[in-house]
Amino acid sequence: MECxxxxxxxxxxxLTQLMNGEKTEVHVCEQCAKEKGYMHxxxxxxxxxxxxTGLFNFEPKQSPNGQQTGTQQPKEQLKCPKCGxxxxxxxxxxxxxCAECYKTFDERLNPILRRVHSGNTHxxxxxxxxxxxxxxxxxxxxxxxxxxxxxxEQEEFEEAAKLRDEIRSLDDxxxxxxxxxx
Amino acid sequence: MSLQQFMNEAISPWMKQDGPxxxxxxxxRIRLARNFSNIPFPTxxxxxxxxxxxxxxxxxxRSESFRDYKGFEIVKMSDLQPIxxxxxxEKHLIxxxxxxxxxxxxxxxxxxxxxxxxxxxxxxxxIQLYFPGFQLDRALEQASQLDDWLEEKIDYxxxxxxxxxxxxxTNVGTGMRASVMMxxxxxxxxxxxxxxxxxxNQLGLVVRGIYGEGSEAVGSIFQISNQITLGKSEEDxxxxxxxxxxxxxDQERRARQTLMHRSGIQLEDRIFRSYGVLKxxxxxxxxxxxxxxxxxxxxxxxxxxxxxxxxxxxxxMVLTQPGFLQxxxxxxxxxxxxxxxxxxxxxxRLQLENKE
Ligand SMILES: [Zn+2]
Ligand SMILES: [Zn+2]
Numbered sequence: 394m395e396c397x398x399x400x401x402x403x404x405x406x407x408l409t410q411l412m413n414g415e416k417t418e419v420h421v422c423e424q425c426a427k428e429k430g431y432m433h434x435x436x437x438x439x440x441x442x443x444x445x446t447g448l449f450n451f452e453p454k455q456s457p458n459g460q461q462t463g464t465q466q467p468k469e470q471l472k473c474p475k476c477g478x479x480x481x482x483x484x485x486x487x488x489x490x491c492a493e494c495y496k497t498f499d500e501r502l503n504p505i506l507r508r509v510h511s512g513n514t515h516x517x518x519x520x521x522x523x524x525x526x527x528x529x530x531x532x533x534x535x536x537x538x539x540x541x542x543x544x545x546e547q548e549e550f551e552e553a554a555k556l557r558d559e560i561r562s563l564d565d566x567x568x569x570x571x572x573x574x575x
Numbered sequence: 576m577s578l579q580q581f582m583n584e585a586i587s588p589w590m591k592q593d594g595p596x597x598x599x600x601x602x603x604r605i606r607l608a609r610n611f612s613n614i615p616f617p618t619x620x621x622x623x624x625x626x627x628x629x630x631x632x633x634x635x636x637r638s639e640s641f642r643d644y645k646g647f648e649i650v651k652m653s654d655l656q657p658i659x660x661x662x663x664x665e666k667h668l669i670x671x672x673x674x675x676x677x678x679x680x681x682x683x684x685x686x687x688x689x690x691x692x693x694x695x696x697x698x699x700x701x702i703q704l705y706f707p708g709f710q711l712d713r714a715l716e717q718a719s720q721l722d723d724w725l726e727e728k729i730d731y732x733x734x735x736x737x738x739x740x741x742x743x744x745t746n747v748g749t750g751m752r753a754s755v756m757m758x759x760x761x762x763x764x765x766x767x768x769x770x771x772x773x774x775x776n777q778l779g780l781v782v783r784g785i786y787g788e789g790s791e792a793v794g795s796i797f798q799i800s801n802q803i804t805l806g807k808s809e810e811d812x813x814x815x816x817x818x819x820x821x822x823x824x825d826q827e828r829r830a831r832q833t834l835m836h837r838s839g840i841q842l843e844d845r846i847f848r849s850y851g852v853l854k855x856x857x858x859x860x861x862x863x864x865x866x867x868x869x870x871x872x873x874x875x876x877x878x879x880x881x882x883x884x885x886x887x888x889x890x891x892m893v894l895t896q897p898g899f900l901q902x903x904x905x906x907x908x909x910x911x912x913x914x915x916x917x918x919x920x921x922x923x924r925l926q927l928e929n930k931e
Contacts, residue, residue, distance in 0.1 A: 476615045488697075491615040492732035492740045495747075502737075502744070506805060509745050511779050513806020516738025518749040519719065521726050524612070524733040 396422035473497040527570050534563045585893040587666060587688035587705075591886055594708015598876045599824050601756040601796070601889070603711045605718040608741045608750035609700040609725070610732040616742040617676060617695045625679035628699050631729075632692070636683055641724050642717075644685035647692070652677040658907070661898030667705075672696055690721065697742045698750075700725070709820060711753060711813050719809070738805065748805030753813050755820050760795040760873045761830035762823070768797065771826070778815055779803040794865030794892070799823070835877065846874035854925055858911075859918040864895045883925065891921060 394404045402422035471480040478490035480498055489495065495502070506514045520528045537560050544553040594600070610616060614624050633649055640646045652660065652674055660674040669682045673696045680695040693701040702725070704718040732740040739750035746752070762768040772782050783798045799820060801812045834842050849870035852859065859867070872888050874880040893899060895917045901908050904916060 476619060478619065486618070487744070488618045488742045489616060489740070489744070490619040492610065492612050492734070495734055495737055495740050505744055506737075506747070510748070510803045510805035513748075513803065515736055515806060516734075516748045517806050518738060518751070518808040518812075519722075521731050521733050521739075522723065523726060524731050528735050 394420055396420070396425055398422075398425040471498060471501070527567055530563055530567050530570070534560060534567070537563070585666070585890045585899060586886065587668070589687050589689040589705060590707055590889055592707045594706060594710055596824055597708040597885075599757055599759070599827055600709035600820065601707075601758060603706045603709060603714045604754050604756070605702075605704050605711070605714040606752040606754075607700075607702040607718055607722055608698040608739065608746045608752075609702065609722070609729070610698050610740060610742070611700075612730045612732040614699065616697075617680075617699060618697060618742045620695075622679065625676070625695050628695055629679050629681055632681065632683060632694050635728060636692075641685075641690070641721055644687065644690050647683040647685055647690075649681055649683050651681040653679075658898055658901050662902050665893055665896040665898045669693060670696060670701075692725075698746070700729075709755065709824070711755065711817055711820075715753065715809060715813050745802075746804050749807070749809050749812065751804055751809050751812065752800055753816050754798050754800035755816065757797050757799065757820070757823060757827075758795055758869065758872060759797050759823065759827050760869050761834050762827050763795040763797075764834065765830055767826065767830060771823075775799070775819055776802075778819060779807075780816060780819055793862050794869040796865075796869070796892075831873075831877065842877075843879055846870050846877075846879050850874065850880065853921050855922070856918045858914045859895075859921065860914050861895060861897070861917065864917055864921065865892070868892055868895075887924060891924060894920060894924075 396402050396404045397419065398421050402424065404420035405423050406421050406426040407418070472478070473490055473494045474497065475493035476490035478494055480501065483489060483494065483498060489498075503514045520532070537556055541553055541556045541560065544550075544556060590602070594603075611628060614620065614628060617625060617628075620628075629651075636647055637649055650663070650669075652669075655663075655677075660669070660677075663669045663682070664671050664674065666688070668684055668688060668691050670693065673680050673682065673693050676695060680693070682694065683690075683692040685691070689705050691703045693703065702718060702721055704714050704721065706714045734740055738748040741747050741750050759768055762771070768782070775782055779802050781800055781802050783800070784793060784796070799816065801816055803812070807815075849867035852863070853867045853871060868888050868891055871880065871883065872885060875883060875885055875888075894903075897908075897913055900913050900916050900920070903920070908916060
């Protein structure tokens with residue numbers, strides 16, 4: 394088979410691309426694959442796909458309550474209500490379809506994220522101002538709480554009392570906001 | 576600023592400024608992946624939705640300016656010739672992936688080319704910000720401000736538990752890829768870089784050769800970036816990267832000194848041979864050009880060669896790539912024609928400089 398791009402060399406790289414929900418086959422030579430940036434993408438996706446497919450095939454067997462594969466069927470057919478992507482499709486392509494997918498596949502994501510991100514499954518970085526909602530306040534509260542613990546252990550009660558008041562005021566703010574939202 | 580200007584100059588205006596540690600660190604980059612909350616990711620989005628995203632940027636940001644970046648130019652992929660796309664890729668202004676969904680993708684590029692915002696790549700939005708030399712902290716600070724500025728107008732896909740939601744699970748969380756481009760000829764020559772890579776990987780960082788795959792770097796240019804985007808804050812990721820890069824800089828400087836002491840004449844010979852190839856060669860393949868330019872740069876850093884400015888090397892590194900060569904020739908060239916053009920372009924450029 395000749396390379397689709399340069400029509401010059403033999404096609405040695407064969408890829409399946411998922412675009413607009415449609416699959417396209419790509420057959421190119423190594424050089425064109427590199428030039429088009431496929432090699433890089435390919436490598437990265439390949440390991441990730443391997444990983445996902447691996448997990449996908451593996452999980453039913455280690456189900457905690459020892460269910461048989463029959464009962465796993467509905468899980469495999471998990472489908473995102475917003476974009477229509479199924480878990481199976483996600484596992485094959487290694488890509489989510491929309492933000493809602495994260496909620497739809499939530500239960501099954503931890504093992505994947507853990508492997509990709511060295512054991513981490515929770516975000517610990519920036520919180521956007523608007524979309525972040527009350528997360529800023531809640532994080533602040535958690536931070537104050539652990540500091541309060543430390544102050545109490547060190548018997549610095551005066552400081553601890555101040556911090557406790559801070560936490561109370563944060564609680565009030567949070568309550569106000571949550572009432573405002575609903 | 577017009578598309579023509581992006582195409583004509585090999586190196587972006589910001590690259591002409593000198594940054595800290597610029598004998599070893601060429602550039603620092605922060606990339607942030609962001610998505611609209613209510614639109615499917617470009618990986619599966621319908622044509623209509625992709626168009627919606629594109630139009631949003633076209634209308635909202637066309638003449639907007641952010642801080643020192645006076646105005647963004649929107650460059651639609653569908654308006655570009657294949658060679659033009661390639662030139663923008665070679666300048667690192669867009670990713671190769673962006674040119675794949677050409678129909679509905681674009682990039683907003685700032686006048687000095689320091690900022691580019693890719694639209695409808697794998698994610699709806701990919702913010703890229705470059706600084707010359709080793710300035711990751713500044714790059715992060717400014718990328719974050721640019722991100723805040725965009726967030727005022729866009730409802731981002733964000734989740735308390737998972738952070739910024741992205742098409743690929745490898746980017747979720749901070750959505751941030753921080754990377755530093757380094758010239759490490761002594762560590763490459765002594766093969767120390769290969770021995771250091773596993774330790775660097777253990778810290779959740781990756782070392783890549785920029786032109787080759789794996790750790791085989793052509794021209795001894797390596798990119799160090801973070802692999803993990805979840806469970807660590809942006810600042811922590813940058814700090815980890817910072818400390819590794821700092822160590823690599825030290826190691827590279829030490830390795831250069833050792834090479835000078837132990838095999839100074841061999842090193843000098845290698846540098847001047849490469850200089851000879853660049854100055855007099857008639858056919859130069861891109862790999863050879865990259866190797867010789869790397870040697871020449873090392874020769875300048877070590878003081879063997881003092882009349883060639885380093886900015887020319889940066890320029891030649893980009894200019895001698897296939898897209899630029901063809902852009903200059905104004906025609907499609909076969910690989911062997913390119914090798915001849917490359918050689919003559921390098922000769923011309925170096926001669927020009929010698930006269931001054
Ligand atoms: Zn080809
Ligand atoms: Zn979805």
